[in-house]
Amino acid sequence: MRVVFVGPPGVGKGTQAQRLAERRGMVKISTGDVLREAVRQGTPLGVRAKAFMDAGSLVPDDLVIGMLSERLAGDDTARGCLLDGFPRTIAQAEALEKMLARRGEALDLVVAFEADHEVIVDRLSGRRSCPRCGKVYHVRFDPSPAGARCGGCGAELVQREDDREATIRRRLKVYEEETAPLLAYYRDRGLLVQVDGTAPIDAVAARVDEALNAPRPA
Ligand code: ADP
Ligand code: ADP
Ligand code: ZN
DSSP: OEEEEEOSTTSSHHHHHHHHHHHHTOOEEEHHHHHHHHHHHTOHHHHHHHHHHHHTOOOOHHHHHHHHHHHHTSGGGTTOEEEESOOOSHHHHHHHHHHHHHTTOOOOEEEEEEOOHHHHHHHHHTEEEOTTTOOEEETTTBOOTTTTBOTTTOOBOBOOTTOSHHHHHHHHHHIIIIITHHHHHHHHTTOEEEEETTSOHHHHHHHHHHHHHSOSOO
């Protein structure tokens, strides 16, 4: 299956993507993780992307589309993939459609997670991330079994630079302006399923499974 997760920052896309990929053995591509890794390694892409990410803006379409198209060219995605955080603009959605069409493929489902701003600010301010393996925790809602360290790999957890209040507000605005139009775009194509992101993690996961088991929504 080819599935896209879309939704405002902090709604739980990454958490659900991580769990779904584990449950179903799907190949997961989180563009935020790929970009942060590029920044960490100081690649040309990372050098260009960093300022946008720090400001809470989107990285320009041409950079992100180029990056995703390279990643999708890998053999491991031939049988399907889970895209977390891509597309985030209509231009990216159109580029994705073309990339897949060239290989005789298409998206099966777009899951749109929803939550209001208050929930999101609470989620993002308590988020802790593993800089080594990308696992995500929450100080109250999903604490690491290893305390201040990652339960997966043992690295020390960090608060992301862009998970601070001013940048959070900026990212929410960017979401409303640039990403939210994707909902109508995918609804028109009959691909959209909306999921309440405010429920507990396991309840959201069950709802995602339900959506995947009925791949073509009305
Ligand atoms: P969150 O899920 O908290 O919104 P991500 O980890 O998905 O954050 O993304 C972090 C940052 O990486 C974004 O604020 C943006 O700068 C950049 N980014 C990630 N995916 C994309 C994309 N598809 N297009 C443009 N920028 C992106
Ligand atoms: P996104 O990828 O959409 O930015 P994350 O998956 O990183 O969001 O989740 C944001 C924060 O909220 C993380 O700290 C995560 O542990 C926590 N979280 C995710 N889903 C839930 C949920 N259903 N209930 C409570 N907290 C959650
Ligand atoms: Zn880790």
